[in-house]
Amino acid sequence: MDYNFKEIERKWQSRWAENHTFKAVEDESRPKYYVLDMFPYPSGAGLHVGHPLGYIASDIFSRYKRLCGFNVLHPMGYDAFGLPAEQYAIQTGQHPAVTTEKNISRYREQLDRIGFSYDWSREVRTCDPEYYKWTQWAFLKMFGSWYDRNLDKARPVEDLVRAFETSGTEGINAACTEEISFTAEQWKSMTDKEKSDTLMNWRIAYQGETSVNWCPQLGTVLANDEVKEGYSVRGGFPVEQKKMTQWQLRVSAYASRLLDDLETLDWTDSLKEMQRNWIGKSQGAEMHFKAYNGDKEYDMVIFTTRADTVFGVTFMVLAPESEWVEKLTAPERKTEVEEYLAAVRKKTERERLSETRKVTGVFSGSYAVNPLTGDRVPIWISEYVLAGYGTGAIMAVPAHDSRDYAFARHFNLPVIPLIEGCDVSESSFDAKEGTMCNSGFLDGLSVKEAIPAAIDYVEKHGIGRRKVNFRLRDAIFSRQRYWGEPFPIYYKDGIPQALPFDSLPLTLPEINEFKPTETGEPPLARAKDWSYASYPFETSTMPGFAGSSAYYLRYMDPHNAQALVGKDKNAYWRNVDLYIGGTEHATGHLIYSRFWNKFLYDLGYVCEKEPFKKLINQGMIQGRSNFVYRIVGTNTFVSCGLKDSYETTEIHVDVNIVHNDRLDLEAFRKWMPDFADAEFILEDGEYVCGYAVEKMSKSMFNVVNPDMICDTYGADTLRLYEMFLGPLEQSKPWDTKGIDGVNRFLKRVWRLFYDRDALILTDEKATPGELKSLHKLIGKVQTDIEAFSFNTSVSAFMIAVNELYEHDCHKREILEPLIILLSPFCPHIAEELWEVLGHKESISYASFPEYVEAYTIENSCTYAVSFNGKTRFTIDLPRTMSKEDVEANVRALDQTAKYVAGGNIVKVIVVPGKIVNVVVK
């Protein structure tokens, strides 16, 4: 009987489905382990061979953990709201729900063929009303909460209102959009609308004005990557910067906790570093400068991390969007300033970023007074200062800040060096080192001493205070789209109101067209009679990250109609032990999810502070494209090695008709009508293609479909090969060349059991040598899996099987554990052989073989050779060897001879067990 992977894989996949083999049920008697994949967006293109890489790794780990006795939760679902389905709907009229449904079934088919051990009874889809009910619920909770900095947690808004009623903003220390204060009386005298607007300053989900990329023709806000050179990527319509009122999430309130709790996570350093940079904590000081526009005096506040350089301030700069601009523009400069602001406003965010080094700016006509020197310095306006960071205004120290330096040189402003011996004739001196000069009371201090000394001084004299700033911004939460979660918000007399919980989910209304309306309203404005008690609903929808922020919680209790997740279920599964996914979510999903989790934790809905304990980023699999070379003006193609003798054009060729870089000529002629009568110039009778590593995409003809691999080699080969390709976390090109090696390996595994049709399994006792190999393998596979070093364990399997062949070993005592070891990697063949071995139950219920070290060390003993009290190297010698023989052996070693020749004492320590000192000389 040959290894018939097609039959075996079909058989076991349907058996697992029928028997619900991987259904996870809460079980207090067993430890839990939660393995999660980042759920996919089901795109129309289906899966290519790169997508399942992480899924295979997590599946191996899940199956391994199951063998180790853990109750494993390993679910899968779909991130199903999103732009492509909506764009497709606009073009074709096909409802996004229909497209999405179709794509999901395609994904499911493809996933099933690879033999994953998902508990499909827990599947979630973000576009399912039963699911997004809880996305809406969480939003309402955020709308109904504020962040109390005194307790460092989120609290219900009712508490805040009560405080306002008794004592106004007195004593409130909370995360807010801007610092405002009022008394209880003032609060009570506000209208409902005013109260609502005021509370937005504190709510965690709030409406606020912010600057966005607005495309009038498309009628929507666009993300930065949807805009190119001031025009929309789709349609090519002009895009402008516009201040708009949008729903936002006060993620910034959690900045400090998001940063600190990174320490508790088992993530890679690079990923943690990315998040640290994104959160961007910087410690510095806020300082007050008196500013004068004519005779009007203002109190201007700036943020700086370099308080020590205040003696070198030669001008001040405001962000163009800063509210100070209006106050500090002198009447005689009004025209120039307005021209500048208009020019800046026309630019997109992208343009502002791409023109990084171009210096622009305008003088406001006002002056500020340096609080330490009393010097009068001009106030400028420039786009290099960002409105959204700090106070939107800076003190400029050109001698020690390269951006200020560039500005000063461009506009011919003075530069005052503050560090002894620094040369600022060509560039600024940004390093935080050296000794201060020209700096009054700071002279003689090192920069490191001067920074705190300056802040102390400033605090003592009431000029400013210590301040920590974060770069992390609040997340813009509304999109002018159809295919997303509707906001559970309606407007009563223009005041946003929360929909009662029992009215959730608020489902997406049917509309006849998915475009924005003619008047620029979001598509949902087309919905007829869509209102709550005749009050109109919010017409924007939530962004993609809304649905993916808490999905890992929903898997714990996917069918609960009363709660996002039941308390008991949450208490059992707690959080994700292992999360595998791409690094592209480092500063998106992985931040939002952590924020969302912490918010729910504050309110007592979840029991863990962090959602994902351990996180692994699988590398990306790139495409490996092949090329043919057409001689210009002909239909003749020249093999790669000869192409330099001709004038050729390089043409992408479908990698599926190329094997080991050799072109299948017949398939090529059939591939496209143009090539039907192609002629070839061969080398050594073959057509050799060129290649390049590129992104895997249809247009490069380098997409390899996992279905195709499953057809020709089987899912087990695919799984094993993807792991064998290299370290999980490394990016690498897919190259089908080489897959024969692992396929051959599986056939050999099969032939350990069968010689043609005859079962050749024996019950013979295993020899010590065979046991040694087996237990070495067990130990290796165990450590490798736990270190996610799957490529090396595949090699170890190959070595082990080669050895079994050498000894012609078909012993049950060896093969049975071997099959269990293999089962996480290639579960189908393992199940089949497990059945051949006479087992009735799935191999998933087997136990991981116990590693017995004694077998591996067997009769030998490791000796550590020490020299001057330090272990130098180790040697393996028989355990029975006498002291004298050990001594002689050590002396005989080349390396040791060198020591001995040096006349020093060599000690031999016996490990493990008792220590015996052998004096060699």
Place this chain on the structure above:
RNA sequence: GCGGGCGUGUUGUAAUUGGUAGCCAAGCCAGACUUAGGAUCUGGUGCCGUGAGGCGUAUGGGUUCGAGUCCCUUCGCCCGCACCA
């Protein structure tokens, strides 16, 4: 510019973490069995040299009895951030 990572045969990679560099595969070469084979099996394969031997982990230096591994220099590649004051 800042931060992180990497550099080993023709190719993907490995190296008990400082201890015989190149495991396991791919490719290539030779052979066996075959009507045939994208089948199976055997042997060879870092470079130079007929050989003994010599040289080899991007580069140059250092530490060490011993360096792919640790430290410094230079070069090259990849990733992330990028006017964050």
